[in-house]
Amino acid sequence: MNSTSTQPLAVVSALMALVLIGACSKDKSIDQPAKLTPLSASLRVQRVWSASVDDKKAVALRLGLGLSVAGNRVYAAGHRGDVVAIDVSSGRILWRARTRAPLAGGTAASDALVLVGSSDGQLFALNPADGAIRWKVRLNGEVLAPAAISERLIAVRTVDGKLHALSPADGHELWFQEQQVPRLSLRGTARPVIAGELVLCGFDNGKVLAANMSDGSVQWEATITPAARTHGAGAPRRHRFRRPGLGPGRVHGRLPGTRGHAGARDRADLVVARGLELPRAYPR
Numbered sequence: 001m002n003s004t005s006t007q008p009l010a011v012v013s014a015l016m017a018l019v020l021i022g023a024c025s026k027d028k029s030i031d032q033p034a035k036l037t038p039l040s041a042s043l044r045v046q047r048v049w050s051a052s053v054d055d056k057k058a059v060a061l062r063l064g065l066g067l068s069v070a071g072n073r074v075y076a077a078g079h080r081g082d083v084v085a086i087d088v089s090s091g092r093i094l095w096r097a098r099t100r101a102p103l104a105g106g107t108a109a110s111d112a113l114v115l116v117g118s119s120d121g122q123l124f125a126l127n128p129a130d131g132a133i134r135w136k137v138r139l140n141g142e143v144l145a146p147a148a149i150s151e152r153l154i155a156v157r158t159v160d161g162k163l164h165a166l167s168p169a170d171g172h173e174l175w176f177q178e179q180q181v182p183r184l185s186l187r188g189t190a191r192p193v194i195a196g197e198l199v200l201c202g203f204d205n206g207k208v209l210a211a212n213m214s215d216g217s218v219q220w221e222a223t224i225t226p227a228a229r230t231h232g233a234g235a236p237r238r239h240r241f242r243r244p245g246l247g248p249g250r251v252h253g254r255l256p257g258t259r260g261h262a263g264a265r266d267r268a269d270l271v272v273a274r275g276l277e278l279p280r281a282y283p284r
Contacts, residue, residue, distance in 0.1 A: 049091025053078035064117075064144040064188065070109040070128065077103045077116045083126060085114070097131035099124050105143035105189075113168060115154065117143025123156055125171060137171040139164055148192040148199070152213060155192035155199045163192060163201045163209070165216060175216030179203040 053076050068075045073094065074086040081101050085094040099116070101124070106116030113134070114126040119142045125134045141158025148155040153174055154166040161181040165174040185204040192201040198210045198219060209221040 051076075051084070051086050051091050051093060053084055054080065054082050064105040064146070065103060066107065066146065068107040068109040068114075068146065070111055070114075073109075073128065075107040075109045075114050075128075077107050079103055083107065083114065083116055083124075083131065085128070085131060095131040097126055097133065099133070099136075105145045106147070108146040108149055110149045113149060113154075115147045115149065117145075117147065117156065119144070121158070123147070123154075123166070123171065125154075125168075135171045137166065137173075144187070145189045145191045148194045150194045150213075153194075153199075155194060155201070157189040157192055157201055159187065159189055161203060161205075163199070163211065165199065165211075165213075175211075177201070177209060177211050177216055177218070179207060179209065180205050 065077055065079065069088070072088045074088055075083065076086065077083045079102055081099045081103055083097045083099065083103070083106075085096075086092065087094055099118070099122075101118040101122050102120055103116050104119040108115040109128065111128065114128050114131075115123060116126070117123045117139075121139045121141050121143065122136055123139055123143060124136045126132065127134055139156065139158050139162075141160035141162060143156060143158055145157055149168070151168070154168055154171075156164045156166065158164065159181075161179045163177040165176065166172065167174055181204050189204075190202040192199055194200075194213070197213050199213055199216075200208065200210050202208045202224070206225045207221050207223050210219045211217065212219055
């Protein structure tokens with residue numbers, strides 16, 4: 001082999017060795033973890049009872065499922081479709097209902113109804129006495145938060161930016177409100193709140209809206225956190241909205257170039273999330 005052909009290889013090998021030696025010789029300061037503070041129990045807690053829902057092999061991070069209490073019963077649900085009623089005093093399971101749906105939002109309960117929603121867009125209303133399904137409706141949007149219940153209506157939020165008002169009697173839609181969902185938002189929704197004659201709800205575009213319970217007309221809306229502006233190439237050029245108050249209590253919007261909810265991520269109970277800022281609305 002020619003000795004001249006091996007010279008570049010030798011030079012490269014020597015340089016690599018020097019780099020490795022230099023990297024190993026550098027002293028790096030490592031932050032030591034803070035010492036844990038000893039905790040002393042100030043309140044002694046005793047387990048009275050425990051109960052479980054059949055949720056084996058369910059997908060993790062179904063954060064919208066929680067407990068609800070009405071009267072002397074606790075209601076719980078699992079992602080695989082089971083809903084149970086539990087006696088508060090003894091922990092005894094009073095009944096178990098099988099919806100056979102991927103439950104993801106709920107439970108919500110009153111003396112008249114137990115509600116639970118699914119990730120395939122269904123809402124189930126159960127009889128609190130025996131768990132029989134009174135009615136179910138399809139909302140065409142994931143239900144990831146409990147509904148709000150009153151004697152006059154049921155308020156349900158779906159991930160497609162809609163707030164639905166349904167009849168407690170049979171689940172038919174009374175009215176709905178809609179806000180634009182940013183291109184990138186966190187997966188999950190806030191639970192609506194019924195306060196007097198208003199239905200309050202937070203949306204992914206950073207707004208909180210108050211709708212009249214009777215007809216869904218917008219009473220007021222406020223921007224809690226403005227969405228991030230986008231400039232330059234790729235920024236949306238125009239947004240069209242119907243002015244709040246026109247029509248039967250509906251607000252419609254479309255962001256050019258988008259088709260729906262994208263870039264979703266799991267998260268806990270957030271009211272609003274940052275996304276694309278919606279310019280001031282103007283009539284069509």
